[in-house]
Amino acid sequence: MSQLPEYAIIVAGGSGSRMQHEVPKQFIEVAGKPILMHTIERFYEYNPDLRLIVVLPQQQLNTWRDLCRKHGFKIFHMAVAGGATRFGSVKNGLDAVQGEGLVAVHDGVRPFVETTTIKAAFEAAAVHGSAVVAVSPKDSIRELTPEGNQAVPRANYKLVQTPQCFRTGILRRAYEQAEQEHFTDDASVVEQLGEKIVLVEGSYRNIKITTPEDLVLAEAFAKEQ
Numbered sequence: 098m099s100q101l102p103e104y105a106i107i108v109a110g111g112s113g114s115r116m117q118h119e120v121p122k123q124f125i126e127v128a129g130k131p132i133l134m135h136t137i138e139r140f141y142e143y144n145p146d147l148r149l150i151v152v153l154p155q156q157q158l159n160t161w162r163d164l165c166r167k168h169g170f171k172i173f174h175m176a177v178a179g180g181a182t183r184f185g186s187v188k189n190g191l192d193a194v195q196g197e198g199l200v201a202v203h204d205g206v207r208p209f210v211e212t213t214t215i216k217a218a219f220e221a222a223a224v225h226g227s228a229v230v231a232v233s234p235k236d237s238i239r240e241l242t243p244e245g246n247q248a249v250p251r252a253n254y255k256l257v258q259t260p261q262c263f264r265t266g267i268l269r270r271a272y273e274q275a276e277q278e279h280f281t282d283d284a285s286v287v288e289q290l291g292e293k294i295v296l297v298e299g300s301y302r303n304i305k306i307t308t309p310e311d312l313v314l315a316e317a318f319a320k321e322q
């Protein structure tokens with residue numbers, strides 16, 4: 098563990114439209130408890146002293162409090178209202194980070210992140226200023242072109258996951274920028290500053306629960322834990 102204070106911003110401010118479920122997907126129960134609780138537990142297991150900031154939709158803050166009570170969920174965290182986009186939610190979470198240190202931004206719907214991955218990301222960010230978890234694609238890749246499509250060399254690509262860790266100063270400067278369409282993650286926001294992004298090996302289990310079939314996988318992974 099580095100000497101710098103460590104924070105995690107767990108973004109769970111979305112509505113989960115692609116999941117088409119009656120509750121926001123971060124609250125769907127897997128192995129008897131909401132996905133978001135599994136995610137927070139992974140970070141607590143990595144470092145019980147980690148300062149945890151959980152970003153939620155403004156209108157779901159009371160629901161989350163009720164869920165914590167119902168499930169006897171005691172891990173200390175600060176709950177913050179999110180924004181209209183992931184960018185806005187990270188920005189709001191970052192406002193709650195006091196002082197200097199390292200910040201990991203993680204999707205609340207990636208509950209199977211390994212503690213070894215979190216550790217590797219914080220360690221690399223302490224050295225390089227940034228560390229973004231990614232894996233190699235398993236499928237072949239084709240690029241869409243004006244003429245149709247063409248094969249591209251798979252070895253030239255990585256699939257990006259979270260956590261994405263940064264020194265606080267870098268992340269604050271990045272999120273002072275105006276939001277742009279191509280900001281799909283924190284790495285793209287930081288890269289816009291001209292900062293280099295260092296990649297850390299991720300895991301194929303660290304799925305982002307996005308569409309209904311991901312819940313089947315999630316139940317299977319949860320059983321193995």
Ligand SMILES: Nc1ccn([C@@H]2O[C@H](COP(=O)(O)OP(=O)(O)OP(=O)(O)O)[C@@H](O)[C@H]2O)c(=O)n1
Pocket residue numbers: 108109110111112113114115116123152179180181182183184186187204205206207305306307
């Ligand atoms: N305004 C938003 C939008 C997204 N997120 C979070 O960013 C993560 C990755 O986003 P995604 O999987 O796209 O979640 P949703 O936006 O909820 O899903 P969808 O795009 O299907 O609506 C999720 O943990 C989500 O809660 C957020 O904090 N605030």
Ligand SMILES: C[C@](O)(CO)[C@H](O)COP(=O)(O)O
Pocket residue numbers: 183204257258259281282283305
């Ligand atoms: C941050 C992320 O999970 C990295 O893969 C991804 O970019 C989130 O994308 P989404 O459009 O919010 O699903």
